[in-house]
Amino acid sequence: MMQRFGGLALRGVAAAVPETVREVAGFAERFGEQAVARFRQIVGVERFPVAPEGVQASYYAEAAARDLLAAGVFRPEEIDAVLFVSQTPDAVAPTTASRLQGRLGLGEQTLALDLNQGCAGFLTGLLTAAHLLGHPACRNVLLLGGDTLSRLVDPADQTSAMLFGDAGFAAVVGKGGADAWTIASASAPSEAIALPHGGRFQMSGTDVFNFSITRVPEQIQAVLAATGESREAIDLVLLHQANAFILRQIARMTGFPEARVPCRMAGRGNTSVASLPLLLCDLAGEGMRGVKRALLSAFGVGLTWMTARLNLDFCLCRPTVACPAPRE
């Protein structure tokens, strides 16, 4: 489904990661030197942030939201809905969004809603926010999310044990942008990525690879066709940071130069739902300026794939925050 929305603005994005990192080189004893070297070369991960035992994804989402608060991007009384997107919520009930509503001092009239989604979750959240903002009563949506998948992987599984980093994010979506957003969404039911209740994360790497390098380029081309824009009109293509090889292949198949398709997996790994906002914030920390016309594409569990064409004119992207463990 391809949807267009007018008059929206992504006002700000912040991301937070655990201060503690795990080095991929440290897996050599478990998986062998050659397998680890191959992983680093192909997947592009050198280290990734890991949440301490007992610390939930919501801790990092809250830290990111507080960073936006401190930067003046929003005030609690301006928020009419708070969404929390994750595969690792604090609990089945109450919703993590409700807990964050309380922790952040949002008003009682705020709609608080959890969304269960993984790698495509940031765009799922933006799409949901866009629909909520279609009602006059909704002025701003605080979109929060994060995952702590590093503790749910099978430690014996080479594909996932070295891949998943932990992170959280916050974004504020409001009204007032002059340009239209275009968001394409698609889903093909599959168990290629799964996280059973009480179980370990499971992924069929080959199925995910095949899906990513075929369906995502098709969708990117479809969005460009819908907006009538050329590749040259796009300042930056932000892809879910799944795997460096996949990113290069998608860039190649869509005709975008790799310089406009940044990969920052080396220090982050795949942070699931937080990957796109974390990428934006990492680029902001590197001094990214003047990016207006962005294409964002994310893909993963579902299988779900989504692509959004948005403008970042009004968006304050904050440098990523590294969070120490909470005090006891």
Add this chain to the structure above:
Amino acid sequence: MMERLAGLFSETLGRPMPPLAEKTAFADLPGWDSVAHLALLLAVERAFGVAFASAEMVSMRTVGEMAAVLRGKGVAP
């Protein structure tokens, strides 16, 4: 070509390869996993100076299917 592929596979997977046949599936190669598969694709692209399209990458599950794609790109059998 098969001999060169066997050498590349052995080097990439870090172990001796059994004799390769057209029907040999990559998934049956010793030391294969999904990341190794991508490493094989990259090694073959670099060694033969070719670039695989996504549809070609998805279509190659056996040594014979890879050899056919390479022949289609002008690589001598």
